[in-house]
Amino acid sequence: MTNPLIRKLERRDFLSEAEREVLEGAVARVKEIGADEDMVREGDRPTESTLLLEGFAARYKILASGKRQITAIHIGGDFIDLHSFLLHTMDHSILALTPCKIAVVPHGTLREITERHPHLTRLLWLSTLIDGAIHRQWLVSMGRLPALGQLAHLLCELLLRLQTVGQADGNGIRLPFTQPELGDVLGLSTVHVNRVIQELRNEGLITWRGDTVTITDWERLSEIAEFDPTYLNLEREPR
Amino acid sequence: MTNPLIRKLERRDFLSEAEREVLEGAVARVKEIGADEDMVREGDRPTESTLLLEGFAARYKILASGKRQITAIHIGGDFIDLHSFLLHTMDHSILALTPCKIAVVPHGTLREITERHPHLTRLLWLSTLIDGAIHRQWLVSMGRLPALGQLAHLLCELLLRLQTVGQADGNGIRLPFTQPELGDVLGLSTVHVNRVIQELRNEGLITWRGDTVTITDWERLSEIAEFDPTYLNLEREPR
DNA sequence: CGGCGCATTGAGGGCGGTCAATTGGTGTGG
DNA sequence: CCACACCAATTGACCGCCCTCAATGCGCCG
Numbered sequence: 202m203t204n205p206l207i208r209k210l211e212r213r214d215f216l217s218e219a220e221r222e223v224l225e226g227a228v229a230r231v232k233e234i235g236a237d238e239d240m241v242r243e244g245d246r247p248t249e250s251t252l253l254l255e256g257f258a259a260r261y262k263i264l265a266s267g268k269r270q271i272t273a274i275h276i277g278g279d280f281i282d283l284h285s286f287l288l289h290t291m292d293h294s295i296l297a298l299t300p301c302k303i304a305v306v307p308h309g310t311l312r313e314i315t316e317r318h319p320h321l322t323r324l325l326w327l328s329t330l331i332d333g334a335i336h337r338q339w340l341v342s343m344g345r346l347p348a349l350g351q352l353a354h355l356l357c358e359l360l361l362r363l364q365t366v367g368q369a370d371g372n373g374i375r376l377p378f379t380q381p382e383l384g385d386v387l388g389l390s391t392v393h394v395n396r397v398i399q400e401l402r403n404e405g406l407i408t409w410r411g412d413t414v415t416i417t418d419w420e421r422l423s424e425i426a427e428f429d430p431t432y433l434n435l436e437r438e439p440r
Numbered sequence: 441m442t443n444p445l446i447r448k449l450e451r452r453d454f455l456s457e458a459e460r461e462v463l464e465g466a467v468a469r470v471k472e473i474g475a476d477e478d479m480v481r482e483g484d485r486p487t488e489s490t491l492l493l494e495g496f497a498a499r500y501k502i503l504a505s506g507k508r509q510i511t512a513i514h515i516g517g518d519f520i521d522l523h524s525f526l527l528h529t530m531d532h533s534i535l536a537l538t539p540c541k542i543a544v545v546p547h548g549t550l551r552e553i554t555e556r557h558p559h560l561t562r563l564l565w566l567s568t569l570i571d572g573a574i575h576r577q578w579l580v581s582m583g584r585l586p587a588l589g590q591l592a593h594l595l596c597e598l599l600l601r602l603q604t605v606g607q608a609d610g611n612g613i614r615l616p617f618t619q620p621e622l623g624d625v626l627g628l629s630t631v632h633v634n635r636v637i638q639e640l641r642n643e644g645l646i647t648w649r650g651d652t653v654t655i656t657d658w659e660r661l662s663e664i665a666e667f668d669p670t671y672l673n674l675e676r677e678p679r
Numbered sequence: 680c681g682g683c684g685c686a687t688t689g690a691g692g693g694c695g696g697t698c699a700a701t702t703g704g705t706g707t708g709g
Numbered sequence: 710c711c712a713c714a715c716c717a718a719t720t721g722a723c724c725g726c727c728c729t730c731a732a733t734g735c736g737c738c739g
Contacts, residue, residue, distance in 0.1 A: 264580070265666050270580040288566070289675070315558045319555045326565045326568070327527070329569060330526055333523070334527065334531060337511040340509060340575065340582065340627075343582045343583060345503050346503070380718065381717075389695075392698095395717095395719060398718095399719085427503055431531040618685060630685085630686090631687085635727090681738105691729085692728080693727095693729095694725105695724105695725095695727100696725075697723085698722085698724100699720100700720085701720080704718105706716105709712080
């Protein structure tokens with residue numbers, strides 16, 4: 202199996218054979234994580250970073266009220282806590298939403314990459330910049346879109362991101378999120394998430410059976426979401 | 441005047457004399473921008489990045505409804521669109537909230553830094569990671585805090601960030617934002633921003649005269665905000 | 680002096696929250 | 710094998726935070 206990070210980076214730039222080998226060689230070991238298990242916890246100071254190979258993971262913070270806000274959803278190919286390489290102390294936790302397979306990369310290896318492989322370093326940097334661009338887009342959706350548009354936007358984004366790593370089936374994707382989890386992503390209550398999902402269904406924009414979501418009317422869905430994929434940086438060009 | 445970026449980075453790590461010189465030398469020229477002027481526009485493909493020396497700037501997107509969401513506030517020392525070095529196409533615009541003095545750094549110079557100065561590269565990368573951490577915190581505030589807590593959190597954050605670059609006067613800061621602008625930051629209406637400010641005032645937590653805000657009760661303000669500065673990465677340690 | 684945008688205040692309405700109950704699927708222990 | 714617990718999905722009733730609309734006063738600038 203090809204490392205999905207390589208697939209993700211090659212969607213944005215060209216990797217040399219040597220660079221691919223460095224990436225493959227950076228993996229110290231592969232680990233399995235159970236669903237609902239924390240991979241990293243707030244306050245930790247990890248000495249290695251984890252690359253998500255399979256499964257879904259989420260960054261989150263818990264508030265004093267017990268409420269939870271999920272700030273990112275990660276899929277195969279995402280270098281989940283590459284951040285901790287430079288940020289050191291985790292200011293949030295990361296949770297496996299499904300059983301996950303992860304590759305572990307020691308921070309020492311990452312440091313060596315920054316010392317010896319400038320182009321590869323730029324691409325790793327790029328992947329964290331794309332994370333930042335996604336954060337900004339979520340801020341826009343949360344701040345200024347009604348709940349319906351916000352959910353529509355999330356679905357548009359996830360379809361494109363999953364397509365990028367070959368995990369979409371046409372306009373259908375496997376989305377193993379519960380409605381309470383979706384509420385924590387969107388900053389909404391479970392009840393309201395349920396109603397908004399039904400509205401998208403009733404309008405004929407999506408079908409949602411079990412954990413499989415199919416976008417049946419991309420045109421109208423992306424219009425409701427005011428979706429513009431620029432922020433996902435899907436252009437392949439030298440970086 | 442010392443480059444405030446150097447001050448910002450030295451708050452997080454130690455720079456060598458050579459590195460300081462590289463940073464100083466990276467500036468191609470210094471420019472002045474008028475208040476309310478766009479520094480970069482959505483869709484642009486800049487060939488240079490801008491470092492904010494003095495003033496306040498904001499990243500924002502405009503929606504179909506005409507609504508605006510500000511996704512970041514930048515202060516002196518922030519390398520505003522360092523992102524464009526790797527992201528290439530701007531997916532949002534950047535606005536000068538006040539008259540600004542900026543330093544222009546060509547992308548070619550940044551590329552050379554990544555080729556020759558790995559440690560400095562890591563620190564520039566770090567500064568974009570801190571931006572990302574701030575985005576995540578804003579997501580938490582927007583999603584799960586009531587308006588009062590959200591505003592309180594913004595004030596706590598800005599006080600610490602301005603202190604870091606020596607722009608605070610004790611617990612007082614100069615905040616040249618209008619209430620409509622604040623609304624676009626917080627995702628609230630102007631009317632509600634006004635009411636929430638008054639509540640903070642009436643509770644004796646802050647004073648707000650002209651564009652000078654003083655935090656008179658940090659204890660209670662940070663409690664309302666559930667403020668934890670970890671995400672700002674104010675620790676000085678090797679990166 | 681007149682125009683414009685910001686700060687402020689009041690009135691009324693709606694989007695989304697809370698509380699609560701029902702249904703159904705799943706896992707567990709008696 | 711069933712009783713029971715637990716959680717996700719769904720629905721209804723009601724509530725409240727925050728929005729919209731509107732008006733007033735004020736400061737700044739042409």
